[in-house]
Amino acid sequence: MAISISNLRLLDNPSVARDFDLASELFHRINRIIPQDQTMLTIPPDCRVREAIALMRTHGYSQVPVVEHGEVLGVFSFRSFAYEAASSTLEEWTKQRCSPGDLPVDEFLEQFEFARVTEEMSRVFDAMDRDNGILIGTPDRLIGILTPMDFLRYLNKVASPFVMVWEIELALRALISIAMTKERIEEASKRCLSSAYEGENKVPTSLEEMTFDNYQSIISHGESWKELKRFFGGTRTRVSAKLKQIGEIRNNLFHFRRELIMPDHEILSGHRNWLLNKIKQAEVHRKEEAHL
Secondary structure, three states, rough: OOOOEEEOOOOHHHHHHHHHHHHHHOOOOOOHHHOOEEEEEOOOOOOEHHHHHHHHHOOOOOOEEEEEEEEEEEEEEEEHHHHHHOOHHHHHHHHHHOOOHEEHHHHEEEEOOOOOOOHHHHHHHHHHHHHHOOOEEOOOEEEEOOHHHHHHHHHHHHHHHHHHHHHHHHHHHHHHHHHOOOOHHHHHHHHHHHHHHOOOOHHHHOOOOHHHHHHHHHOOOOOHHHHHHHHHOOHHHHHHHHHHHHHHHHHHHHHOOOOOHHHHHHHHHHHHHHHHHHHHHHHHHHHHHHOO
């Protein structure tokens, strides 16, 4: 019979909370990867292989811990089953008068490494690569199980906002450089940024030297917009509002003022895709002009 263990917020479990310290709160360790709503499926050692595989397919799992009286005996997985089943010939299975699906899962176990919730992520990379998973906790106190996909989803969540902001800034820089010559960019920077830099002499004159706020000021300025409108489309007010949203999220992200939430990701993704389309359109215009 399968056992389902609800693993809600880890810190709500006193036996887990005692393993935490300030470093675990500030640094990216295993505790950050475990999904807060993870439901961990375990099976007893006498569970038949056929039943275990049906449960795994239902839940979308490729491995499941095998537990008896609260103690982890090992992990039953598609891989461990395939390795063991393939090691015997049809003749050998016939002599045993059984099919692999009729056997208990404890005939097909493999051993996963255990890691603490406060473990550094890099410490488990080799085990994750070798076994396609790790167990969190100890043999008598199982907290969760992590797979490479859990790592990938977590790292993507952490890294994607930085990547999207990077792409957004490069796209803004590219569109400005397509729309305006170097001389016009220099004129625009002096016109739009002099007050912020207390005079023209300190104003950055190349796009590579400018900040996101500098791009925003140039694009939102009435004179510059006359040249940029063709490539950004819409209205100056609408584009300025988009840039303001990006800037606010960017500041929260880079200055670690707060953790980004799903609406922030959606805004960045939407504006990133908007600029991607503008870049594609600019490329079409540039190719058309080259053929004239």
